[in-house]
Every structure is written in structure tokens, then in C-alpha cells.
Amino acid sequence: MGGIGCNADGILDDAKFSQPVPWVGIYIAAASLACLIGMAVDAILGISHRKLWFPCKYFSLNATSLTLIAVALKLSVDLNTSMPRHHEQLAKLSSSALICTIIVMISSALTVPTTKHLLEYKYRKKYEMAIKECSALTHGPITQRYKNKLMKYWMMAHTSSPQFVLGRSPTCTASGAFCLLSALLLAEAMLRSYFMPWSFRFCSGESDYKWSTILILVVQGAAVVVGTIAPAFRWFVAIKFRCPQTRNVSHHKKEFIVEQYWIESLLEMRDCPLNLRIRHRHCRKLAHDAKVFLLNLCIRMQMGIVLMSKLTRIISISLVSSILSCFYHCKKVKFSFNNTVSSVSSGSEGQGGSKPDLSRFVLHLEGEEALVGLMMRDNRDATNHWIQVGEKRQPKLLIQLLEKSSVLQGFKGVGEFDSDQVPSLHPVEPPYSWSLPLVTLTCVAMALPDISKSSVKNLIDAVNEGFPYVKAVENTLDKEGRLIRVMKAAAIVWHGADLYHKWFDLDLTKLSLQAESSKEALQKLADTAKTRYEKFKIKNINVCLRASPSEWPIKVLAANSMYRISKTILLNCGIRDDFRSETLLEELTLVIADILGSCFTNIPHVISAKCVKSAIEEREDSVRHASYIFGKTKKIIEMLEERAAIPNVDKRCMTKIDDWRSMHKQNSALSFSQSSPEGNSETTSKSSDLCLTVE
Template sequence: MGGCNVDGNLNQENFSAPMPWIGIYVAAASLACLIAMAADVVHGFRHWKLWFPSQFFSINATTLTLIGVAVKLSVDLNTAMPSRQDQLAKLSSSVLICTVMGNSMPSLGSMENKEIMMNIIAFGILVITLIVNICIQLATGAIFVFFKEHVFIMFIMLVLLIMMNFSALTIPVSKRYLEHNYNKRYQLALKEGMNETDKRVASKLKECLMKHWMMAHTSSPQFVMGRSATCTASGAICLLSTMILAEAMLRTYLMPWSFTFCGGESDYKWSTTLVLATQTIAVAVGTIGPASRWFISINFRCAKRGNITYKGEFRVEKYWTQRLIELKECPLSFIRIKNRHCRKLAHETRNKFLDLCIGMQTGNVIMSKAIRLISIFLVSRILLCCDFCKQWKKKFKFNTVFNDSGPESQPNQKLDLRCYVLHLEGEDAFVEHMMRSNCDATDHWFQRGKKREPKYIVKLLEKSTFSQGFKGVLDFDSEKVPCLDLEEPPNSWALPVVTLTSIALALPNISGCSIKELMCGVHEGIMYINYIENFLDSKEDVTNIRKTADMVWLGVDLYHTWLDVDLRKLSLHGKSSKEILEGLAETAKFIFEESKKKQMTTNVCLRDTPSKWPVKELAANSMYRISETLLLNYEGSLNQTGERLFEALTVMISDVLAACLTNIKQVIKRKCLNSTIEEREESVRHAVYILGKTENILNILDQRIPPSMDPHQISSIDEWRLLHKMESPLAFPSSSPSEGDTASSVSSDFYVTIE
């Protein structure tokens, strides 16, 4: 009882019983690190980023906690671990820390300054604690084999920690410099794009995005950190730590007579084997990224391959020490010391410390470049042999390639993007390499987007009234319809489209194929409308209206219901279009009034702000106004079948979608600048992907924007409606007859000009 045996002595077995479960816990944490690092490797190969950015495994609170658990065996001071697997597991935990530091160093570039400082301090505490614990175990005999290996690993850990800390100092300076250069090149790209008037809008945007992609990719903080001298050198050191672990394991299993292990069994029992296996795989996978960065760096810098010399190789560029110099020049304003001699002492102490840091940073950079240079001398012979083999192989294929070459096999003329490669001081030799290796990235993502082109939207847009300036934007809501309240809420792009689609579903005698095509077109269109509204429209008064549109569309898309009204059941009851519209208008009016009464009884008074009405009121108001408008405009034709009205509704939906989608060009352009430097690469990549998906849409809508509207007005549906009321159709750009005009002319007799 109470941890004591029958003799009253402490029962040691009760305390050691859960140790295997702790080993499983350590193995699980190591497995989590393995999965995250493997995901980064897969992501790097998939996107052909062989410098392997830290997309999934970065230094943060979660990974630091996982690492702290994973190295539990290395910091265990008093548990007996006598066997071969036990001692190897202690070594693998230490090597795992080195792998983690080398693998996650690029992730520092994607952090804010304060976040970098906190994570670096936390990681430093973890590493120093681990080194102290290993030293204690070496002194007490808890670690009684692999003495040299542990000493080497501790030295590597310390070197990597210094590299990581001092590399972090360059991040604020490099970000500031690259952001300034990006803004200058951005303006240059815009000027060049304005001068190109003989190309279609999609082609101009694609060339513009190629320039922005090159700028965004080469200025990506993770890429800048990944190609730096310290990060590439850390790859070599990380690879060395992996080789030390491999050497220890091979000697242990292939030369067992060279070691003397103790008898007995560890309290962790079989779980140490599981930990060792998991951590060994994690070290192997985690070394791929750092080793690849190191190899790419020396591969390019080999003199006969990159056509560069080693002159000035050990020069320390200004940006390495600029942050420390700036700190040295700042006064100690945070210290409130009255005594002048004490203030002077504090100031001089600070300067001496910063001078020491500047010296360490200089030594850090020189050491990193020395490692890179030594690596070049060691690997250059292998690289030259590989080049010789490639040239020898090409000789046998030359005739075949020459005979098969034709006009179609000639390489496309590519843009010269050298001036859009953003680089730091000392990276001039990388400009050509970075341009060549990333020129085709835009085409890759453009083609991926093109494969997922929204075909139903293109088919729907062909029915739009291009020549009449998207007349349906005005026709869906008439000013002659009486208001349900004193004020009307502002319009959004999505809510009219959703309401018009709801009415179209309720019409009788409509073929299932027509319904399916409309629903698919609207489904694709709503995604783009939401994207455009969220990105361009910053007005807070339409946020609730957007939520209303999303909620209504969810019911229409999934269940064919509008606020619990079964639309398909209405269409099957055999009623005329007029009766259905009247029923929807009455239902909407009833829902609106009931919701209004409920608001009054609960003392919730939002009547002075229509945009903040409850969702049901906003949806009901839209349905009432659109239904009454259709009853008013098409009164003479509503007793017939619903096919002609369905066609008229389709044209209105197409017009509203088309007018909204004219904003895609502005969205793509703004995505290239309206993002932080850490997110810009992903933002531009997404813009290229969207351009690929919407190329045909942009070409269809090219030159359809009214010349009297500026970009701010184009993003607002109310501005479009106001322009229609103020100007005649002649104010809109005309076009030659097309499929869209032909399709819309079929239902032209349904349109009545609303004064």
C-alpha cells in the first residue's frame, strides 16, 4: 500500500512499471517530427523546390514541445540504460536535435521579429539543457559508450545554435531591403504592362504575373534564408551529424566486439528499440532538406560549372552585421539611471558586447563560407564526372534530336526576367541560376489552373447582354416596387444571383438539363463572387448581406429550398409562372413582417441600419423585390409556360455574374502587392492559378467595362446600377455580334426599359 512492499520498503517495481509507456510517448513525439519533416520533403519535390522550405515543420511552440518530449532519453540522468539499443537511443536523440536545427532554419524567415526572438530563446534553452545533461551523464557514467560521438554531436549542436541565432539577426535587414526593391520593381512591371496595348488581357496579365512571381519567389524570406551561406553550411554540418549516427550504428551491429555493454535490462524495456527506429528514420528523412540546400549551393558555385571564381569568397557583406551596428548606434533609452558614470558604464558595456557579437557574426559567416569552399573542393571531382557522363550520353542522342526537331519543337521565346530577380549583396552570381530555375513556374501553375477551368460559367456568360452593358444588373430590381420598410439595404453581387436562381428553380415545365446547367454555373460563379467581394469590397455594411447570400445558397444548392420553401415542389404543382411569383412574393412579405414583429417584441432595434437586419429579413426583402419586379415587367407573358421566363432569368443571372467577374483582373493585380513579404509568394502563385482558371472568362469580358467607370466603381453593383440609370446604353462599349448577343436576343421581348 502507498508504494511500500510488505517489509515497509519502497517498491521500486511500481515506479518503473510505466516506463515503457513513456518510451512509447517519446516514440510518438519522434514520429510526429518525422511526419512533419517528411511532409516538407514531399512538398519540396512536388513543387520542385529543392531548397525545401519549412512548410510544415518550423520552429514554434508545438514543435518545441514535441522536440522536448522526443529527446527525453538524452536528458534522463538516473535511469539505467545498459543495452546497445539504450545507448544508441540516447545518441539518436541528440542527433535528432541537430537534424531539427538544420531542417527548420529557413522557417525563421517567415516569422515576425518578436516571434523570432522568443523561438530562438526557447530553442537555445532546450539545446543548452540537453548539452548540460549529456555532460552530466558522461561524467557519471550513465553514458559509457560512444564518448567521442557524443562530444562531436554536442559541438555540432553548439555550432548550429550559434549559426541559427546569428542568421536570425539578418532577417529584419534583408526583409526591409527586399521589400523596398519589390515595390520599385512592381512599379516598373506596371509601366511595362501599360505600354503593351496590342495583347489580350489574359496574355498581358500572364506576363505581368511572371515578373511578379520572379520577384515574389526570389524575395521570399524562407528562400533568402535557405540560400544563405550559414544555412547551406548548416546542411553540411547536419549531414555530418547523420554520418556520425550511422557510423555508431554500423560499428555497433557489424563490429560488436569493439564495444562492451552492461548486462541487465533498461526500465524502458522494448520501447527503446521503437524510439531508436523512429528517430533513425526521422534523422534520415530530416537530413534530405539541409543536405539538398548544401549540395545545390556547391553544385552551382563549382568554378567550372557556374563560371565564377573564388575571389572575394570570404568577404562579409554588410547586411550580416548591419542589424548589430544599428543596435550599437541606438541610445539606451530604456535604462533610467540618474548617475552619469553608471550610464556611461552601461553604454560602454553594451558597445563591448555588441562588438563581440559583430566579431562572432563575422567569424560565423567566414566559417560558413569556408565550409562551403571545402565542400566544393571535395565534391567538384564528382560533379565534373557527372558532367562528362551527361555530355557523353548526349552524343548518342544528338542525331535523333536533330532529325526530330522542327518548328514545333523549338523553345518558346521567354521573357528576360533578370531585372526582376531580387537578391542581396554578394548573390550576383545566383541571378542567372535563379531566373533559369524558376522561369517555368508560372506556366506550371497557369496550366494547372487551366485544367480546372469553370466550364459552366463560360457557358452561362455566353448568354449575357454584352452589347447592352450587362443590362440585367439593372433589370432584376425596379424602383416602382414599394419598399417593405422605410429604408432599403445596399445590394451585393451574390444575393441577387442566389434569389434569381431560387425563382428559376421554382418555375414550372423546365427541363432537368437546363436546371442542372444553371445550378452548376451559379455554383461556380458564387465562389468567384465571394472571392471578389471579400478581396475588393472593404465596406462593412455588406458583410451581413454576404452571410445571407451564403446561407440562402446553401439551402438552394443542397436541398432546393429557399428559407424552408421547397422550390421543386412549387414547380411540380402545375401552377403558372405568375402564381408562383405571387406566392413567393407573399411568402417573402410574410416572413419579413413576422421577423420584424419578433425584433420589436424582443426590444432589438436595428431598423435604422438595414444592412444589419437579420438574415431572414434580408433574404425575404430580396425575394419580395425581385418577384414583384418580374411580375411588373413580364405581366403579359406570365400565364404561359415558364421556359421563356427561365431564359430571361438566366440572362439576368449571366449579366450580374459577368459584371462582377470584370473585377477579376483587379483582384489578380492586387494580390501581387496587398500581402506581406512572408505570404507574397503564395499569393502570387494563387493569382497565377486563378488566371489559368479564368483565362477564357477574361477574354470574353475584355473591353466590356464601361469607360466612364473607375476600378472602385466596378467593384460595386450599386455603382453599375447607378450608371445604367444615368446613361443610355450607347455609353457602354459595343461589340460585334457574338454568341452571347445571339443568345440574349431570343428573350429580348421580355425586357422593358425601366425609367
């Protein structure tokens, strides 16, 4: 009787060990599919965002991608398993081509450390220059000033992006050429294998991977095709940048100069002394000489790689230059034809089409001086593109709501939603954020009876459009993080109100149907909020006593806000006879519009902050997002600028809603203390001051 793994004669049965191998092939195909998806997403994002150097965002170097790559490339390192048939050999060749593709794809995520520090230093210098230029320009519309500022920031952020810098480097150009060559070799082998089978002779037999090799070949072949898109575009764009220069023969000599930043770190390491505690002078000298020898070898290898990459780029340019020259000639003919057709246009229109010179804001490395003009021309219109994309998606309902705000009266509704005459539930009141009273007032409007559904729906949609900008303002201006829990409370309340029409567990739609009057609905909201406040406070008594009010539990903050706002509305409406739901909804809408309008005076500050406060790797996306936000809110900024008395702007620039409330309280106190007409006019002028943050 044979043992475990042996046949009846006691001989080891090797066939059983190869039975799981097809499942290993499935793992290889699955890992290759994951790599394919990551490369495809990066390619789609690069095309949609006009990033033809295709930065690696989803398929980049990390623990997950390295694990997937190790599994996907198993066939290339499998030396023991035989691959006799043609599709098995093609699967192994596709694995080798995939290695080349993956290396080139990931190489754009790496950068030379010296270039990163150098570009960061240049960015700070250019940023200071841009700030001085923008500060000197005080005339003209604020939107035009911010557009010019964004164009300068974009040019600096785009040209200093590490992946774009590496994408136009000679090493990336050479790797793109080799990747394209490997993909062409794989395509040629597959075509000859299937359409010219007589050109190859393969052995008979079957691999241990069996049918899984076909699956691996299909998936990895598709991955090579998709993964070659990015290197091919990088190669072509780099050639396009350099092609106009290579028409002069003298430029070829400059191409074979290795710039200092390629070897600067190695030179510093070579020249620095070793921090080794060796007593004998001869041993220290020997160790230092060995270090110098090794680093000199590394420097020569680095220089050789750079020179070979530049040689590959020159060869690529010489092969493609004729095609590009034909393209440039056709483009020139088309441009001259368009100029002839448009010569009848007015001179004023021609002057309006002039574009600013942003060449001084292009950040470049040593040896890229000739690329400054080309990089400026290719990327000058990117800011306008994203601004126009934002303008096409302007929040229309939000703009209609803001048109109802009392801009000329200093957004008086900001000081009316919470009255000091309402008894406090705690000796110290928590601070307000912009979003908490906004969502609380919207919940109150949703609970009013006898209101048309369309009116409430339009209000909810308008607040929904403005809520992301309110959060952006809060996240930018709350530098100390004092209002984090208040903002979380607002986000949770709005999530329930927007999706389920509920304020926590209270159904607002059901309340609006059951309440016989607005007063009853408001009283129900106030009582429910007070009950929940006391319940939550008792449950979290230690937190409420020890912590500051801004750090209370989220439900306590939301309940306190609902109680005070509902009681304030009841107090204000009790003074007059008109207590109809329609009138109350109109007043709530005006207060909501005033809160949004006063909050949006800080949008220019948010746009400026997005352009500055980010790492060099994220700065380009941040400036692009700032341009998009500027396009979406451009009409809002123009509306606030037109309706506000800009020369009489209060220089204190209130960035918090509590600052606005304090201002209105001071103005109310002054209006009671001064009885003369002159005093009243001064009070009115002060209350109408508006701060539109301009940096």
C-alpha cells in the same frame, strides 16, 4: 507494517517508481510521430509546389511545436535512466539525430531582420518600376499583358521570400551538411548494430523504458529520414547555385568576406548610447564599455559562424563538384543534340520560343550578384507552369453559361432582376452584393415546375464553378467592409441550396413538384420571403431600426432579396402571355449569366490585388495563386475582351452591382426622354459600353 511506497520491512521500493516510465516512452513516440507528420507534409508540399528549399509551413516555431519537441527529445536529456542494450542506445542516438534535424528544419523559418527590411525596400522599388513598364504597354491582348506582369511579380516575390533567401545562405547550407552527416551516422550505427553485432559490446540489463524504446527508435528513425529530405535538398540546391562560380580560384577569396547585413544590427546596437539614468560619468563610461565589449564579442562570434558556414559550403562544393560537372556535361551534350534535331524547324517558331529577360526583377543580397542569372533561369517558367495548371482546370460549364450573356448590350440583365415598381418592405433598401442576387435567382430557377433535372443541374454546377470567383471579387473590392453581412447571407443561402436544395427551411425541390405553374411557385416564394422578413424584422426590431440596412440580420437580408426578385419576375411575366417554365428558366439563365459576366470584368483587378496586398512572407503564395486564377479565368477574360467594344469602354469602371443597375436605369430614362433616331443610337452605344478593369 510498511508505509506507503515501502515493503514489509519499511524499505523504499524503487521498482514502483519506474512502472509508469514505459507510458512516458509512448508519449515520446507520439510526440515524435506528430513531428514526423508535420515534416512529411512540408516535404510533400515543397515537392508538389517545386519549392526545393522546403519552407516550413506546418512544422514551424510556435507553442504547439515547441511542446512536441520538448517531449520528443526527452531521451537526450534523460541522464538518470540507464540504457544498457543496443536498441536503447540506438534510441538515444536517434533522439540526438532528431535534435539536429529539427533545428535545421526550423532554422529556415527564421531570418536575419536586416535582410527582411532590405528586401522589402528593394521590392517596393522594383514594384514601382514594374508598374511603370506595365503602364507603358497599352497594345496587345490583355491576357498577354497580365502574363508579363505576373512573371515580373513572381520573380520579385520568389527571390525575396525570406525562407528562400535563408535557404540559399551559407548558414543554411552548413546546417544542411551537418544534418545530412548526423543522419548518415545514425544509419551507419543502426546497420552495424543489426547486421554486424560483433562490432559492438553492450551491457546486460533492461532500461526502465522497457519495450517502448523500440517504438521510439522506429518513429524517431523515420522522423530523421523524412526530416533530412528538406535540409539535404537545401544543401544540394545551394551547392548547385554556387558550383559554377567556384571553378575560378579567385572566387574563393570573395567567399571569405562577411557581408554587412550579417552584423549590421549588432553594429547599430553597439554604436547607440545606453538609455540608462546614471549620474556618475565614470559609471556611465564603464557601462558603455561593457556593452561595446559584449557586442564586439557577439560580432566576432557572428562573423566566425558565417565564415565557418562558408568554409563548410566550399568543402561541400569541392566534394560534389565533380558529380555536378559530369551532370552539366551530359546536359550540355543533350542540349546540343536537341538543337541539331530541331534545326529544321522554322525561324518563326524559334523566335516564338524566346523568353523575356527578367534579371532586373531578381531581388538579391550583397554577395549574390553572380546568382542573378541562375535564379532567373531556374524560376522564369514557374509562372507559365501555374498558368498552364489553371488552364487545365478551366470551369467549362461556367464558360458555356457566360457565352449566353449579353455583353454587347452592357449586360442588360443586371438591371432587370429588381424593379422599382415592386413595393418596398422598408423605407430604405439594403445594397446588393454580386453574390446575393446570383444565388437568389438560382434558387428561383430550382423552384420552377416542369423543368428537366439536367437543365437545373447544369445551372447549379455552373453557378457553383463561378461562386468562388464572385467571392474573390467581392472580398477584394469591398474595402470598407460595407457588404460583409450581405455576402454572408449569400454564402449561407447558397450552402443550403447547393447541398440540400433548400432556401432556409423551404424545400425547393418539393415546391417545384407541388406547384401547378410557375406563377404559383413564384408567389409561394414571395409570400414565404415576406412572411419571414416580417417575422425576423419584428424579432430584431431594434437592430433594423438603428442599424443601416447593410447591417441587418442575415435572414432579413436574404428574405428581402428573395421577395423583391420573385415579385419582379411576377411583374415582368405578367405583362406577356408566355409564362412557360422553360421560357422563364431561359430568361433567368440569361440574367444569371449577365450578373456573372459583369462581375468578372473585375477579375484582372483581383489578380493585381493578390500580387500586391500581402506580407512579404505570404507574397510568393499569393502571386502563385494569382497565376493559377489567371490560368483558370484566361478564357473568360479573352471572351469578355473579344465581345466588348474595348475602344469605347466607359472609364468609370463600375466595381459594384449597384453601379451597373444605376447605369441601366439612366440608360432606360434616356431612352424614354429622347425620341430622335440619333438619340436612340447614342443611348444604345452607351448601354453597350463595358468596363474591363486594366491596371
